[in-house]
Amino acid sequence: MSSTTSAVGKRRLRTPTWDAKFDDVAPLRSIVEAVQNVVSRVTFKITRQDSESPYFLKIDTADVAYVSCISVRYQLDKVNNNSGDDEIKFCVDCKHIAPCLANIRQEHTLTLEGHEDQASPKIVIRTCDPDHPSHETTTELDTFVDSDNVQLFPMDHDIMLEIDLLMFRGLLKQAQVAKADQIVIRIFIKETAGQTVSFTHFSVQGEFKHSSSFCHEVSKDEDGSMIVRAATDSMHNLFDTDDIEPVYEGIFPVEKVSGFMKPLQCRMLVAKVKQNMPIMFSHCIGGSTDDVSHIRFLIAPVNPETD
Incomplete structure (x- = not known):
């Protein structure tokens, strides 16, 4: 389940284990819209090859019958990772995350935060208008046990x-x-x-x-x-x-x-x-x-x- 709160007058969650900032929300919105046509829950991976490499948002998933599969690679330029691991992994429900992205305006920034030290790990979505820094909106999403184990192998095409x-x-x-x-x-x-x-x-x-x-x-x-x-x-x-x-x-x-x-x-x-x-x-x-x-x-x- 998810809940939405205003940051004004509310106490923030503790310092996140990791966060990823999106100055342009459109690519993330397109990714979620595409993925939810294949699966109801999606596993996101934020990962990099080594400490000198950029982080990427990765998704590899398929429908139950393996009729359709989807693979996403999106380079992230603003990631803070205090988890001690080069791979961050979380599973959320598409019907929870999609509405959070639907009405975000072009000038808004979005930050995904992982709070893995909670009794039930949370993904927090923060949106704010840089021109009005005194206000932000947050949505807390429950995470689920990852059930995705899809491996897509390279295929030759003629x-x-x-x-x-x-x-x-x-x-x-x-x-x-x-x-x-x-x-x-x-x-x-x-x-x-x-x-x-x-x-x-x-x-x-x-x-x-x-x-x-x-x-x-x-x-x-x-x-x-x-x-x-x-x-x-x-x-x-x-x-x-x-x-x-x-x-x-x-x-x-x-x-x-x-x-x-x-x-x-x-x-x-x-x-x-x-x-x-x-x-x-x-x-x-x-x-x-x-x-x-x-x-x-x-x-x-x-x-x-x-x-």
């Missing part, structure tokens, strides 16, 4: 699919209207006029069928995988795929995909795919441009023969 998120959300809305349960992604490759060109096809089918197709020149990533774009910024014409086998085809549950996409604030989203492997959606958070801080969401494909 294709990096860059998706226009505005388009993709429109497709998912059509899926909802059509009462479609699944989304199908197909990628075709063709050599034409000395160029390698991709044809990417998204479709949903329920009470009616809706689809979107994109044609782009293929490029190569530094790891050797193909880069395919699903966006409208190309001059290539769509080509006939009747006599071509797809280099990739995957079917995924609309509900899982849509739940993850809803809170994202980016314009383009990267999906890494390989036949018969989970699709991995990835995007940077907190202004990161080099993937140091990111959210990765993996969804297992649906087997049409057993679904």
Whole structure:
């Protein structure tokens, strides 16, 4: 359970065992919104490799059926740790922490505090307006016994699919209207006029069928995988795929995909795919441009023969 108090006229808890300050709450809010679509309780880790390395907020968790998994890495610049350990670990209920972050204004700062010396360990969330230092709001959250023991191993992917998120959300809305349960992604490759060109096809089918197709020149990533774009910024014409086998085809549950996409604030989203492997959606958070801080969401494909 949680409780909210005003700091004015109230006695503070004792000095925290550790604290982490967020000058920008938006990345933490995005993380929690994404995670609560997968699990009801989440285990946070604040950890670093050694005393010279920065701290990172880390989450690795999966739903009960292991249909979807989520992995988070977010670099923290303001951590005070008096626990004597380079890893801080706590488990909280998503429905408790999410409302605490929902209405925090952009100019406010947020501090997570760990009070591990209490009879029942607490996580305290403090928010304050730097322009009004005489007032702050605190929320005390109960912690739970950690039940997360998820290990996500690196996976090789053949294709990096860059998706226009505005388009993709429109497709998912059509899926909802059509009462479609699944989304199908197909990628075709063709050599034409000395160029390698991709044809990417998204479709949903329920009470009616809706689809979107994109044609782009293929490029190569530094790891050797193909880069395919699903966006409208190309001059290539769509080509006939009747006599071509797809280099990739995957079917995924609309509900899982849509739940993850809803809170994202980016314009383009990267999906890494390989036949018969989970699709991995990835995007940077907190202004990161080099993937140091990111959210990765993996969804297992649906087997049409057993679904």
